[in-house]
Amino acid sequence: MEDAFFSFISQFGYLAVFGLIFFENVFPPIPSELILPLSGFLVIQTTMKLPLVIVAATIGSVVGAFVLYGIGRLLSQDRLEIFFDTKPMRLLGFHSGDVAKAIGWFDRRGQITVLLCRCIPVVRSLISIPAGTAKMSVVRFTLYTLVGSAVWNTVLCSLGYAAGGAWETVTAQVEGFSDIVKIALIAIVLIVVVFWVVKRIIPALKADKAGSSAADDVHPGSHFSDK
Template identity: 90%
Template sequence: MEDAFFSFISQFGYLAVFGLIFFENVFPPIPSELILPLSGFLVIQTSMELPLVIVSATIGSVVGAFVLYGIGRLLSQDRLESFFDTRPMRLLGFHSGDVAKAIGWFDRRGQITVLLCRCIPVVRSLISIPAGTAKMNVVRFTLYTLIGSAVWNTVLCSLGYAAGGAWETVTAQVEGFSDIVKVVIIVIAVIVIAFWVVKRIIPAMRENKSQQQ
């Protein structure tokens, strides 16, 4: 994969950086932890300039984020409420009112997470979906995404440039940080699921069983 990215960026320059980061935002498994330090290093090897590499990556980030934001807009509140009001979802402890509560929380306190999450591996792309579902103001979404993405891209591209031939060390360190984030997310998910089972699913199953008797 590294050789393919190396050749692609070397041949197409800024356009390649834009395209790869765009797809990284739409398909998170594509690693920005690899693309950005490599792009910074290739400034030394090619005619590219570091500021323009950062700008290209940031534009790709914003455009890619809007794809997921659009998907979030398609998942309207009405559609989600109808889905959560189905029998299978009720058996899992969900209620249509949960959607309104989640969107209300995002409107009041969650919008700043769009900015913060742009600097956190794994969730940096996915945060655009709830922003779209909550119909976050487009100008604010663009501004938060732009600032957060610019910080992330500037740091990784600059580190790759500064490291030179040792740019892979930067990638390894950032991937290590990403692994820690993944573990934290998994632990939180397990705790949330356990809490949900106790507080929602078990009572819902008991209620359903009593109604059938």
């Protein structure tokens, strides 16, 4: 992958940087931790200029973020409430009211996370989806994404440029930080899952079982065909 990125950026310059970071925002497994330091290093090897590399990467970040923001807008509150009100979702402990609560929280306190998460691996791309679902202001979304992405891109491109031939060291260090973030996220997810099972899923299953038993008591012959 490293050789492919090296050749692609060397050949197509700013357009390659824009395209790679665009796809990195749409498809997070593509590593900006590799692309950005490499792009900074290639400023030394090519005719590219560091400020323009940062600009190309930032434009790619903003445009890519709007793809996921658009997906979030398609997942409207009404559609999510209908989905969460289905029996399978109720058995998993969800309620249609959870959607309004989540969107309400995002409106009150969560919008600033769009700015902060732009400098956090993994979630820096995915935060665009809840922003779209909550119908965050396009102007504010653009501003937060622009500022947060510019900081992330400037730091990594500049480090790659400063490191020169040792740019891979920058990539390794940032990937190490990314791995720590991923481990922390997995731990948080596991804790949330355990909490959700105990507080939501088990009570929901018990309530459904009690409801089925009550229905059987009211209609004791409902499971048998008439003779």
